[in-house]
Amino acid sequence: MPDHNISATQRKKYQEKDFHAIFNSITDGAFIYDELGHIIFMNTAAVRILGLATDTDYLGHLYREYMHLVKDDSGQVPLSDNADDILLHALHCQESVSAKPHHVFIQQPQGKVVCVDLYCAPAFNSPHQLRRGICLMHLEQKQHKNEKRTQQIIQVLFALMGLFPIGEVEDSDVHLAAELIASPDMKAITQSIVDLLRSHLACDYTWLLTFDMAQDQVRFVAMSGFTREQEAVRYQVAATCPLSEFISTAHLARLLTNEILVVQRDELPIHHDLRINMGPQTMLCIPLFVFDQILGCLVLAKNGRYVRYPSADIELVRAMALLISLILRQFHLQTQLSRTQAREQVLSETNQRINEFLDLASHExxxxxxxxxxxxxxxxxxxxxxxxxxxxxxxxxxxxxxxxxxxxxxxxxxxxxxxxxxxxxxxxxxTQTLTLQLRPCNLQELVSTTVAEQQAASPERTFHLHLDVADQPPIIMAEPSRIKRVVNTFLRQADAYSPLDRPVSIRLCARDAVARVEVQDQGWGIPYEEQHLIWQRFYRSTGLSVQHELDLSLGLGLYLCRAFIELHHGSTGLESHPGQGATFWFTIPVIQAQE
CATH class of the missing domain: 1.10.287 (Helix Hairpins)
Structure with missing residues (x-):
């Protein structure tokens, strides 16, 4: 039964105590503020999200003293002073309804940046009291990070240069390149690139345009961040206006010398129709060269004056421009090839292989x-x-x-x-440029060393090495590093696709001037329908799952193993029955027994 002898003052204290307990039990950050922005109450989760000390005397202080909002997770670009007025705006709502979340970054006093979904709404009481608002902060478990991918993209470029045979380009006309870049296949690739740059570099707009100095025109190839109406206006203006309506002679001259420009939007003679509803912007312009001639420009724009573009971001955009140039060259070669082959089939296969490689390389x-x-x-x-x-x-x-x-x-x-x-x-x-540095090698020593290294890298796994050779170990004519890579690939394959409590067996035998190396696991085996496919270039099994390590593969491991062994005049193979493990093997000629 309720105690009717409790005074109103005591009852109010109990109610406040219950309110504090309930408020602090909320797992999301929450605080109450008045119409001037002063904090009335804040729960423990909010103190943690804002990075405050637990003994901070924050009551009565402005929430602006503790909420430092930034534009991205770098913590270097603060939002404008009024950017967090969404909290005060909530007090003027007519109804107490759940608000749309605001995706914001908060920089803690120690410098750490956290990403939260911010909800704010009015808390109505008596109409004669000051308005109050409540703010909820939901901390995202996975931060949206703006990773620096410069090294990754450049490495992909180097590999991509040799992805297809590169020959002499006939009729290396920049006008033909301009036609190719406007083709549907190329537009799809460039659109993906400008979307990727805008997303990962936190830009407001990105676009790719080409210059036609002879016709005194520009052409928009791909755009990201614009509405459909804005894109339509740009296509229309580009079709009817001269080059001087987009870029000044001085800036164009700098681009012609392959100079990277960081300019303010109001410094360019941009057509007035393109200035509508567009405020100040800082633009990064990377020239695009094909066949040693300028083809166009890759442009990024961020809202605001004198916005800083980190050097790593600039290098990434430059690498993307090189990537577009390289793909165009390959399209050009395929166009030449189509004169003697079925054009549609070749272009389709080229586009598919490029997209597969880009997808694999960028993810892995x-x-x-x-x-x-x-x-x-x-x-x-x-x-x-x-x-x-x-x-x-x-x-x-x-x-x-x-x-x-x-x-x-x-x-x-x-x-x-x-x-x-x-x-x-x-x-x-x-490109048939791989050469081997062959010399006499002790195969037993190569295999034993590789197994020992893999054992050290995977101490929880048991590796058994069985030697079935004569008194003297077999000697082969080989490049040691390539043979070790083959053995290592087989070992990692067995280690990745079998339970940790089952050993991996390695067997080396030599008979009749031929040595054979086998690596046997006790995993789930390889389906029959995949066994003839796993040696193919870029093939990755879809029916098996890696048990205990990162699934990082470009689908080249086993393909390269077969290529290396065949260059050593040997052969490779697989024996597997589903549910009974798999045995990968290779053979290689023996030149003599070690004396």
């Missing part, structure tokens, strides 16, 4: 790059913020933590290095 290279970037940033924060150890025990702990970070960085670098080597070797095979 991104994962080890994330390992590198994450651990480098962790090491940087520790160097900047953690005090130097004062005792031997603290120094040992500090050293162990840093060594773990460095080991993670090394792991990511090795994964990325292996993938880049695969792409470069593949490009050399396609």
């Amino acid at each position: 290279l991104f994962t080890p790059l994330t390992i590198l970037m994450g651990n480098l940033q962790l090491a940087q924060r520790r160097f900047q913020r953690e005090p130097m150890p004062e005792s031997v025990e603290q120094w040992h702990l500090y050293q162990a933590n840093m060594m773990q970070v460095l080991d993670n960085i090394l792991q990511g670098a090795r994964i990325q290095e292996r993938m880049i080597y695969d792409m470069l070797d593949d490009s050399r095979i396609q």
Whole structure:
């Protein structure tokens, strides 16, 4: 029964205590503020999200003192002073309804940037009291990071240069390149590139246009960030206006010298129809050259004056311009080839192979790059913020933590290095420029060393090496690094696709001047319908799942193994029954027994 003897004052205290307990139980950050922006109450989750000390006396202070909103997760570009007025605007709503979330970045006092969905709405009480508002902050578990992919894209470029045979280009006319870049296949590729740049570099607009100096015109090839109406206006203006309506002679002259421009929008003689509903912008212009002649320009625009473009972002955009130029060259070659072959089939296959390679390379290279970037940033924060150890025990702990970070960085670098080597070797095979440095090698020593290295890399796995050779180990004529890569690929394949509690067996035997190396796992085997496909270039199995490591593969590993062994005058094969594991093997000629 309720206690009727409790006074109104005590009852109010109990109610406040219950309110505080309920408010603090909310897992999302929440605080109440008045119409002047003063904080009336804030729960524990909000204190954590804003990065405040638990003993901070924030009551009665303006929420602006603690909420530092920034444009992206770099923390370098603050929003305008009125950007967070969405909280005060909520107080003027006529109804107390759930508001649309605002996706914002908040920079904590320590410098860390967190991404939250911000909800704010009025909390109605007596009409004679000051209005109050409530703000909810939902912390996103996965941050939208603006990763620096410069190194990744450049590495893909180097590999892509050898993806197809490159010959002499006949009739290297920039006008033909301009026609090719406007083709449906090429427009689809360039549209994907401008969309990618706008998304990952947090730009407001991106576009690609070409110059026709002879006709004194420009042509928009791809645009991102504009409405359909804005795009239509740009196509119309480009079709009827001269080049001087888009860029000044001085800026064009700088582009012709392959100079990268960072200019303010109001510095350019832009046609008045294109200025409608467009405020100040800082534009990054990267010239696009094909056959040593300027074809056009790749442009990024961010709202605001004198916005800074980081050097890494500029290098990434430059790499994308090179990528477009390279793809155009390949399209040009395919156009020449179509004079003697079925044009539609060749172009379709070329486009498909380019898209498959770009998709694979961009996804697979991104994962080890994330390992590198994450651990480098962790090491940087520790160097900047953690005090130097004062005792031997603290120094040992500090050293162990840093060594773990460095080991993670090394792991990511090795994964990325292996993938880049695969792409470069593949490009050399396609262009028939891969040469081997052959010399007499001890095959038993190569296999034993590779197994030991894999055992050290996977200590939880048991590897059994069985030798079935004569008194003297077999000697082969080979390039040692290539043979070790074949054995290592077979070992990693077995390690990745079988349970950790089952051993992997390796057998080396030599009979009749031929050595045979087998790697057998006890996994789930390979389906019969896939066994003849796994040696193909870019093929990746869809029916199996990696058990305990990152699935990082461009579909080149087994293809390169077969190519390497065939260059050594050997052969490769697979024996597998579903549910009974798989055995990968290769044979190679033996020149003599070691004396």
